Amino acid sequence: MSFSQELRKQAEPIFQAIMEHPFVQGIGKGDLKKEQLIHYVKQDFEYLNAFMKIYGLAISKSSNRRDIELFNNQISFVLHSEIHPHNNFCEVAGVKYEDLQGFPVAPSAHHYIRHMLTVAQQGDIADILAVLLPCPWTYVEIGKKLLEEVNPDSAHPFYDWIHFYGDGPMTVTTPFCQRLDEIAETLNEAQKEKLMEYFLLSCQLEYKFWDMAYNLEEWPVKTLEVSV
Ligand SMILES: Cc1ncc(C[n+]2csc(CCO)c2C)c(N)n1
Secondary structure: OOHHHHHHHHOHHHHHHHHHOOHHHHHHHHOHHHHHHHHHHHHHHHHHHHHHHHHHHHHOOOOOOHHHHHHHHHHHHHHHOOOHHHHHHHHHHHOOHHHOOOOOOOHHHHHHHHHHHHHHHHOOHHHHHHHHHHHHHHHHHHHHHHHHHOEEEEEOOHHHHHHHHHOOOOOHHHHHHHHHHHHHOOHHHHHHHHHHHHHHHHHHHHHHHHHHOOOOOOOOOOOHHHHH
C-alpha cells in the first residue's frame, strides 16, 4: 500500500463523518439556510486567502521547477476557479460575493488556518503536502458521492457546486499524492508518523469547518475582530 493510501485508510472514519455531516447532506438535498451558506462563504473566502499564502511558502521551500509549477498552478486555480462554487452559494443565498469578503475568522476556521500555517512555516515540502491534502481530497470525494447519490438535474440549486467538485477541474489530489508518495519512500517511520498526524488533524478540521458553517459558529464573546 502506498503512503497516500495509508493516509486515506486511517482517515476513513473522518471521511465518513464528513459525508454524513448535515451541511454536506444539505448540499445534496438543496435545503441549506441562507445564513449557513453566507457563513460558509465568508469563512471560506478568508480560508482560501490563507491557502494561497501557504502555496507561496511551499514555493519558497521548493528545490525544483516541477514543485514550483505544481504550487503555482494551484494559486491560479484558487484565484480563478474556486470562485465558482462560492458564486453558486451566493446566488442561492441571494447575496453579492463582494459583500461577504473581509469578515473576521471564526474559531474553527482560525484553528484550521493556524494549523496549516504553523506546519508550512516550520516544515518542508512533504509536511506541506500532508497538511494541505485533505482540502482537495475530501471535496472531490464529497462531489463524487453527491453526484452518485443525488445525480442533480440542472434545476438543483447546487448543481454547479456538485459538478465542480464531482467531475470538474479539481484534479490536484493525484499529483499531490504522487509527490508525497515519492518523498515518503525516503523517510523513516517516525517521519511518516508526523505526516500522518498533520494529515489527520487537517481532516478533523475539515469536519469542524462544515460544522462551523452549519451552526453559524462565532467567538463566545464579541470584542475586537480576530484576523489571521
Ligand atoms: C475548508 C475548505 N476545504 C477545502 C476546500 C476546497 N478547496 C479549496 S482550495 C482547493 C484547491 C487546492 O489547490 C480546494 C479543493 C474549500 N474551498 N474549503
